[in-house]
Amino acid sequence: MTVTVHFYSYYKELTGCADTTATVSAPATLRELVRELQVRFPRLAALENTMLLAVGVEYQPRDYILREGDAVALFPPVQGG
């Protein structure tokens, strides 16, 4: 199963990448996707505790079950204002 992945803020610098795709074997949760991305992008590994995860435009918990074609976003704490 393939999902698109988007990085925001300094996650783009840490990964050297704004957008990518990832393939995970279904059924897979967001937690498993993050683990797979941390293997590809080791500098994400230290940020697990503060990492925010969204699917589409909604925040989702780590146990969200991914669906084919989901657009997943990973980003650090937000700082608007």
Add this chain to the structure above:
Amino acid sequence: MTVTVHFYSYYKELTGCADTTATVSAPATLRELVRELQVRFPRLAALENTMLLAVGVEYQPRDYILREGDAVALFPPVQGG
């Protein structure tokens, strides 16, 4: 001893008067002045609990000791804004 007295807001309607003078025998407190004004203006008598008192531009308590020439103001609760 003579002091000037100013009424504000609906106290002017209750007394029919904006400014007057009052003579009290020294030493006298604001409490005694108010009592004397309540005799002259009986409609002030019911308002004792919420009446605010100032001398010059400062609020003063009922036991403030009056001085010759003091400008005393009596008014209901304020409502700015």
Add this chain to the structure above:
Amino acid sequence: MRRELHLTTAPIDEAALVAARPRDPALGAVLHFTGVVRGTEGAHPIRALDYEAFEAMARHQFGVLFDEIARRWPIASVRLVHRLGPVAAGEPSLWVELTAPHRGEAFAAAQWLIDEMKRVVPIWKHPVA
């Protein structure tokens, strides 16, 4: 703390007040509160409120409140405009601006100032039917 107080019978020109705001590189938060005359007083429709002040005392009491703000919060400036005389329903009667490095202190000081103003500043309003 910079301070400015206007008690005025002229309409409050919010755009001009905003344009005149002093710029300060340490300033991160600007809070404006505008009090507008509502078209009802209790259940009764009103055309206006007529504001009366004991003006010398009102100025003094606003000064006392501004002093206290300067003591309690790191506020950079306060500007306050209060209308006197008749103010039509729908028009602003009060405009307050506080500027500060951060928003927490601006919100805290603004709420305190308006609460205290309504307790100690000798201004009264009379409905005009």
Add this chain to the structure above:
Amino acid sequence: MRRELHLTTAPIDEAALVAARPRDPALGAVLHFTGVVRGTEGAHPIRALDYEAFEAMARHQFGVLFDEIARRWPIASVRLVHRLGPVAAGEPSLWVELTAPHRGEAFAAAQWLIDEMKRVVPIWKHPVA
């Protein structure tokens, strides 16, 4: 509750926003908060902050916050403008207005909205030295 949201790279024209405020005879309180880019970030002087957004999600999350305000307080209208891209020190990056019958609810909802925005709306700032 009327609502308006602008995410924009253009400067925030506060005077124009104030002039465009809808009039409503039930409205007694107008609260504006303006967040201004400070000239320092920590101890370091900065020229600007560069604001980045995940824009579709930011719009959605602002909508969720506005829905919650409408549920929790009798707010008549909310207008919010957030700059994106570089914003020079001294310039506003955020402008929020809430209108309500009374000031208590306007202050409460404004503070809640800004706190929640900083928790959930995907916007980030990057200092420009």
